Amino acid sequence: MDSQRTQNIRAVSARINSFHSSIYFSQTVGAEYAKYGLEPGVEGNMAARSAPLGRVNPGVVSAAYYNYSPNFVADMLPRLWETVTPEQMVQARFDAVSAFMAELFGDRDDIALLTEAATQMTETLAPVLATMEFAGRTLAAATADVIGGHQATTAFEKMWDVATVAREFRGDGHVASLVTAGVPGIDALMLDVATGAGFRPRAAQKTRGYTDEEWQTAQTRLAEAGLITVDKDDRGFDLPTITEAGRDLKEQVEVLTDGTVAAAWSVLDDETIESLLSPSRDLLRVIAKSGAFPSNIFARPEKKAG
Known part of the structure; x- marks a missing residue:
């Protein structure tokens, strides 16, 4: 990373990511998806996030998601579309976001400050x-299309719309960067787990649908390459820890990812980008304290970037 500007874009992007992904483990959101016959959690989230792509083959979703097991995705899609249509899930996610944001922010004493923060973020990021x-950004393009038709009613719903497009835009760039660097999806997931700042290992494996054999094979491959070491946690499960070589590889990918979003961010000067740090931090604090990222799933949920 060669500039304060890049650091600030990364920081804001990580907080935007967290604002978007805070809905994924909410019981309120799961209850909205259950109205359509979907299991809360992975099944509902799979249908909701992939819905903008329409009724596509599982391979399209696997390619877009990148770090999910293709077999896992193929087992869920297109089966889910026999229960609910993509069009219904687009609306279901908007309804879920509305309910979740009302629950998160609705009766807070500092609502005026937080509304101002969300509005500043939304208006500043509009350009x-x-x-x-x-x-070349399939998931981001499809997501932007459906969000373009959403009539958000609160500052927080509007912020979620903006955060979601920005998140998927950088995400598609990140996938392209991983492909360029030759890092398969399961390896990227495990390297992230090994930082200790995201998913716990078993949660990552389960939510992304990898078998024990697939997970162990990837773990062994990365350990032999010197990218991680493997110890045991207090329950006796394998605990991968990233090495300096692994961090260097992740940084190479992040530098490539920075390049994929630089043109979009070029419309904001350094001072304007820096002005987003405070409001994004205020919003992230609320999310972190709400328990949106459960400690049994995330090692350090307050650091989770999605």
């Missing part, structure tokens, strides 16, 4: 979204 070039 960034307007400058985004979606060619």
Whole structure:
């Protein structure tokens, strides 16, 4: 990372990511998806996030998600579309976001401050979204299309809309960067787990649908490559820890990812980007304290970037 500007874009992007992904483990959101016959958690989230792509083959979703097991995705899709349509799930996610944001922010004493923070984020990031070039970014493009038709009613719903497009835009760039660096999806997931700042190992394996054999094979491969070491946690499960070589590889990918979003962010000067740090921090504190990222799933939920 070669500049304070890049550091600030990464920090804001991570907080945007957390704002978006805070819905994934909510019982309130799961209850909205259950109205359509879906199991809360992985099944509901799979249908909701992939719904903008329409009724596509599982391979399309696997390619877009990148770090999910293709067999796991193929087992869920298109089976889910026999229960609910993609169009219904687009609306279901908007309804779920509305309910979740009302629960998260509705009766707080500092609602005026937080509303101002969300509004500042949304208005400041609007030119960034307007400058985004979606060619080659399948999931981001599809997501932006459906969000473009959403009539958000609160500052927090509007912020979620903006955060979601920005998150998927950088995410598609990150996938392209991983491909360029030659890092398979399961390896990218495990390297992230090994930092100790995201998913716990078993939670990552379960939510992404990898078998024990697939997980062990990847773990052994990365250990032999010197990218992680493997110890045991207090329950006797394998606990991967990233090495300096692993961190270097992750940083190489992040530098490539920075390049994929630089043009969109070029419409904001350094001072304006820096001005987003405070409001994004205020919103992230609320999310972190709400328990949106459960400690049995995330090692350090307050650091989770999605």
